[in-house]
Amino acid sequence: MVIRTLRWLHLYGALVLAVPLLLLFVSGIALVYKNDFWRWQHPELGAPLPELSAAGHAAAIERMEEMFDAGVGLVKYPQPDLSAYHVWLADGTEALVDPRTLEIIDHWAWWQRPTAVLAEMHLHLFADETGSEVIGWIGLALVFLLISGAIVWWPLRRLFRWNSLVPRSTSRGRLLMFHRNLGVITLPIALLLIAAGTGVAFFQPARVMLNAMFGDTVSQPLASRPARQSPEGSEQPLRALLETAEQRLPAGRITFVYPDLAGTGVLMIRKKMPGEPHPNGLSFVHIDIGSGKPLAVTDGENAPPGDRLANWLYPLHSGKWGGRAWQLVVLLNGLLLIIMLVAGVLAWLRKPRAPEKSRSVRHSPAA
DSSP states (O other): OHHHHHHHHHHHHHHHHHHHHHHHHHHHHHHHTHHHHHHHHOGGGGSOOOOOOHHHHHHHHHHHHHHOSSOEEEEEOOBTTBOSEEEEETTSOEEEEOTTTOOEEEEEOGGGSHHHHHHHHHHHTTSHHHHHHHHHHHHHHHHHHHHHHHHHHGGGGGGOOGGGGSOSSOOHHHHHHHHHHHHHHHHHHHHHHHHHHHHHHTHHHHHHHHHHHTTOOOOSOTTOOOOOOSOTTOOOOHHHHHHHHHHSSTTSEEEEEEOOTTOOSEEEEEEEOTTOOSTTOSEEEEEETTTOOEEEEEOGGGSOHHHHHHTTHHHHHHTOSSHHHHHHHHHHHHHHHHHHHHHHHHHHHTOOOOOOOOOOOOOOTTO
16 A cells, blocks of 8 residues: 555656756756856856955955946855856846956846856746745655655565666566666665755755754854944945955855845855865855954854755755766766656556446436
């Protein structure tokens, strides 16, 4: 009874989610190589990183605030794999800016570039924050589908044949065998990547859960800004604020600058420490804009165990850890999930229809 119920849930859950899963698999594979695509489009993005001081970065950010009519909402420093400022603007558009000349390399809205369309699809399903939450629930459903598929396969494990991974025909029986056996082979890596992606979608709840495993209490989101302490109206130069950020956690490098568009009076700087697996780091320095004094410092390298585990979710899922080898693992896993999904749907479509029952019609004498 349990196996029959799981088989039914596995089948119809996969059929209901087939289209969104296909979209997520395809877009996820493509986004692994997003920066490679950008460097192919704009060769200057592969140039060596310029050596800029805090004053140089501050001047560049101030110049970008003049260049764009919309407010600058977020600035990512040039990185080893992308030698440009990546700027998110308050009107929802993005831009790449050359760090040497401060010329705009590209400026786009999400529907104007293929990489941006794929990112919007994979991160939000074209539905902003609501879409992000839906993706998290789809991730949980996919974890269930993978586990339930393995449970349904278990009584049939003696029928496993390695040669079934190359189906000799597209008959329903061969497709089902291929689907089941391929699912079992891909299960460990697929579960890891899908669970990590679900953790990214539900980052704060996942972080709370991981910390609870070690007896640590988490109440505030990781990047919550503390309250300003200086009186309103005073403001330190951006150069001085960035210099202060560089002095805190000096072993790390700045990855993001979050300008204070909301008027909180607190500048947030994100850094990557040497021991952090996350490509952008999960270390933060919050600085009072009025006094220039640090209000809070979060060291991701020496964070509680749960936070350090949460630090692994994004790099594992996105292929941003382990170099080209892990990117290849993520690519192959995505392709195998697509093949497995298509094989399962085709097997269902080829299910023979139940014969229609012949019915004899009795006519009453009054008919």
